[in-house]
Amino acid sequence: MGLINYNYYNVVLWRKNSEHRCYPNDILNFEPDGEDYDYLLFLKFDQQQSYSIPNIDTLIASLELVYEADETNFVVLTPKKKAPLYTAREDEFVYSFSCQFQYFKKLVSSFGKTRVFSGNLLFEVLEQISKDNSRSKRILIRQIPFEVSRNVSVTNYSIVIPHRGDNQYLRNVLSFLTQAEEAKVYVGIDQGLTDELVKLTKDYAHVSFYSFMPNPVGPYVVRNRLIDLSDGELIFFQDSDDIPCSDRFERISDYIKESDCQLCGSHELSVDYYERTVRAIRFPIDVTAALNDGPWHALLHPASAITRRAFYDCGKLSEERTFGNDTKFLLNSFFILKSVKNIDEFLYIRKRHPGALTTSPDTSIGSEIRRNLAYSWNNDFECIRNGILKLENSSLQPEGSKLTFEVKKM
Numbered sequence: 001m002g003l004i005n006y007n008y009y010n011v012v013l014w015r016k017n018s019e020h021r022c023y024p025n026d027i028l029n030f031e032p033d034g035e036d037y038d039y040l041l042f043l044k045f046d047q048q049q050s051y052s053i054p055n056i057d058t059l060i061a062s063l064e065l066v067y068e069a070d071e072t073n074f075v076v077l078t079p080k081k082k083a084p085l086y087t088a089r090e091d092e093f094v095y096s097f098s099c100q101f102q103y104f105k106k107l108v109s110s111f112g113k114t115r116v117f118s119g120n121l122l123f124e125v126l127e128q129i130s131k132d133n134s135r136s137k138r139i140l141i142r143q144i145p146f147e148v149s150r151n152v153s154v155t156n157y158s159i160v161i162p163h164r165g166d167n168q169y170l171r172n173v174l175s176f177l178t179q180a181e182e183a184k185v186y187v188g189i190d191q192g193l194t195d196e197l198v199k200l201t202k203d204y205a206h207v208s209f210y211s212f213m214p215n216p217v218g219p220y221v222v223r224n225r226l227i228d229l230s231d232g233e234l235i236f237f238q239d240s241d242d243i244p245c246s247d248r249f250e251r252i253s254d255y256i257k258e259s260d261c262q263l264c265g266s267h268e269l270s271v272d273y274y275e276r277t278v279r280a281i282r283f284p285i286d287v288t289a290a291l292n293d294g295p296w297h298a299l300l301h302p303a304s305a306i307t308r309r310a311f312y313d314c315g316k317l318s319e320e321r322t323f324g325n326d327t328k329f330l331l332n333s334f335f336i337l338k339s340v341k342n343i344d345e346f347l348y349i350r351k352r353h354p355g356a357l358t359t360s361p362d363t364s365i366g367s368e369i370r371r372n373l374a375y376s377w378n379n380d381f382e383c384i385r386n387g388i389l390k391l392e393n394s395s396l397q398p399e400g401s402k403l404t405f406e407v408k409k410m
Helices: 056-069 101-107 111-119 121-131 167-175 193-205 219-229 247-258 285-292 310-315 325-334 368-385
Strands: 010-013 039-043 076-078 089-091 097-101 139-144 157-162 184-189 208-213 232-235 263-272 277-282 305-309 339-354 406-409
Touching: 010 056, 039 056, 039 101, 056 076, 056 139, 076 121, 097 101, 097 121, 101 121, 121 167, 121 263, 121 277, 139 208, 139 339, 157 167, 157 219, 157 247, 167 184, 167 193, 208 219, 232 247, 232 310, 247 263, 247 305, 247 339, 285 325, 285 339, 305 310, 325 339, 325 368
Parallel strands: 076 139, 157 184, 157 232, 184 208, 263 339
Antiparallel strands: 010 039, 039 097, 076 097, 089 277, 208 406, 232 305, 263 277, 263 305
16 A cells, blocks of 8 residues: 555655555554554645655655654655745645654654544644653754755854743743754843743753843843844844754854855744644745845744844844834845845744734734834835935834843843
């Protein structure tokens, strides 16, 4: 028996370095009979999208190379597509993944069969991993077909994380950063200190924690101050409620060097807690070229990295409000930086959940205040581009915070 219909879940089990394949119909009740399977592959594609059926042998060979590097890798899979030219594009819903067979059995041991197959199994699995990733600290996302990337290393980089909200999110993201051994991680706490937060600082003694008081001062104030306190030549942004892929830092660092760009982002995997879905969001590769056509949403700020010099050349992040200033920073950077790009890879997992600034009624995407800001920024962007307004006289100029606050190392 082989694979049947890619609109449904297809399961493949196999042993390391073996041509033998098993295609169980009922994976949750499947018990190996005399076989010790090592890996599992789930394949299912979005019914609304066109795709090419992958060669299973080739795909498994590529996956085995990934597992040779680290058997704890959890690999999300989606078909490869051309990136958009100008603005972010919501693409296919994502269902496919591969991991160790026994690890999968452990992950779904608490799932009901109806829950697993009635919705998006990948969503359920990623949610479980984000709650407890003691087994799999490495998540990779690959576009089929894919080649195993060469090993690269990155040194002298800093990761800055503003945090306000559920402390479990912060604990989760820090657990995914344990593999970033060369990085210096800086966390800014923008809320009251609790016993839970104090314990967290002790559990992650290698991370530099700072408290901001009185709070909230907003994520842009926090990012600016953390970058001032850091010393990495390359600065990675990271939101505390999202997950970085395990190869994010190496791949972007290497891409910045190879392409000689100063600000670089990536595609995102959107994990939607409202709809309980997982979706591919792709961004244009050449952000500078996209913005040359207009003020498009061409880069996701928390998924990006910037050289230290470029960050200060842009005048840092504006601090006058707690939301939206990443868009302002990008539009401003167009007139200052030579090259802004996105790597054509998925390296960032973004959670869309209640309580975030982008989903809260007053500050959500599409809210009145965001529409008004976008109108002002976009209008000035076009005026500057057409030579009828100077950047320094526009609404895109960074503004400092009017708050009086204190920053203390925890």
